[in-house]
Amino acid sequence: MFYTSISSYYEYIFPLKREKVKFALDGLASNENILDVGCSTGKLARAISEYGHSVIGIDLDKDMISIAKEYENDKLSFYKMNMLDIDKNFSESIFDEILCFGNTLVHLQNNKDVLNLFKKIRLLLKEGGKFKFQVINYEKVLNENLNGLPTIENEKVKFIREYKLINGLIEFKTKLIIKDENKVIKNKIMLLPIGKDEILKLLKEAGFKKINCFSSFSKESFDKSKLPLVIEAS
Ligand SMILES: C[S@@+](CC[C@H](N)C(=O)[O-])C[C@H]1O[C@@H](n2cnc3c(N)ncnc32)[C@H](O)[C@@H]1O
Structure with a gap:
């Protein structure tokens, strides 16, 4: 999904x-x-x-x-x-x-x-x-306790990315804003750090x-x- x-x-x-x-x-x-x-x-x-x-x-x-x-x-x-x-x-x-x-x-x-x-x-x-x-x-992400990756933004989209460490995996939560459609898509997936x-x-x-x-x-x-x-x- x-x-x-x-x-x-x-x-x-x-x-x-x-x-x-x-x-x-x-x-x-x-x-x-x-x-x-x-x-x-x-x-x-x-x-x-x-x-x-x-x-x-x-x-x-x-x-x-x-x-x-x-x-x-x-x-x-x-x-x-x-x-x-x-x-x-x-x-x-x-x-x-x-x-x-x-x-x-x-x-x-x-x-x-x-x-x-x-x-x-x-x-x-x-x-x-x-x-x-x-x-x-991910050594940097974990050592520095980073709570996300830099936001990506251009004329068409804004992509916000959050990280949260849960039981050794990273919960990767994203919010995609499609500017000209006024649409927001939120997602979540687990990643191995x-x-x-x-x-x-x-x-x-x-x-x-x-x-x-x-x-x-x-x-x-x-x-x-x-x-x-x-x-x-x-
Ligand atoms: C962040 S994208 C990277 C896509 C591209 N390689 C790039 O450099 O932009 C990760 C891609 O991996 C695919 N993917 C995730 N798990 C996978 C798996 N087990 N087998 C094959 N593809 C997978 C996703 O569907 C997605 O298209």
């Missing part, structure tokens, strides 16, 4: 940024196979496929996927799928790169599922293939050997005082 209700406004809230596309394309040869996990409306997948790569996007939300599907072509396809089911739907060693941006990973509700996902991703990657993902730096050190431990346990952490898609060195955590693992 959370993502269904905001799917038609998603690209106003989170317009695709050039740095994100550049980070995804970085290091790719030509005509590579890419999987975008939690692709939402498919905008990133679409942008990457325009560079000649074959891209598959998956997302749990049917409305997000139906928006994405409008742009399908022979190099771009989308499926409604739980990220924990990727091993059932794709063969081993077929992707050159797997992406999981926009804090999608922390929709899993425990570290065991995160480890499972990391293992499945590693199996789907070709030898030397890269897993690139981005989450919120997994920190960088735990993520690194689980990546190693899943068999990833080379891991780099950044604080932005432009590959600024990791700084614990910044909110984004961007990781590249192979």
Whole structure:
């Protein structure tokens, strides 16, 4: 429900940024196979496929996927799928790169599922293939007792985001105001505030050997005082 209700406004809230596309394309040869996990409306997948790569996007939300599907072509396809089911739907060693941006990973509700996902991703990657993902730096959120993320506001929307720690998970409450429709959509979902050190431990346990952490898609060195955590693992 959370993502269904905001799917038609998603690209106003989170317009695709050039740095994100550049980070995804970085290091790719030509005509590579890419999987975008939690692709939402498919905008990133679409942008990457325009560079000649074959891209598959998956997302749990049917409305997000139906928006994405409008742009399908022979190099771009989308499926409604739980990220924990990727091993059932794709063969081993077929992707050159797997992406999981926009804090999608922390929709899993425990570290065991995160480890499972990391293992499945590693199996789907070709030898030397890269897993690139981005989450919120939850060590900062927890250490500083942050009660939300900065409000996103532009001409079309205002998106207010609150955090509350409950029994080890974060209750993520949002209020989306669509200005020209005079409409307000309120939502709530639980997120796993997994920190960088735990993520690194689980990546190693899943068999990833080379891991780099950044604080932005432009590959600024990791700084614990910044909110984004961007990781590249192979
Ligand atoms: C905050 S959005 C991020 C979307 C996009 N990757 C981005 O960078 O803007 C999180 C997405 O993850 C999807 N999602 C949540 N849980 C999922 C799961 N278990 N399997 C697949 N997708 C999931 C949601 O439907 C939503 O579209």
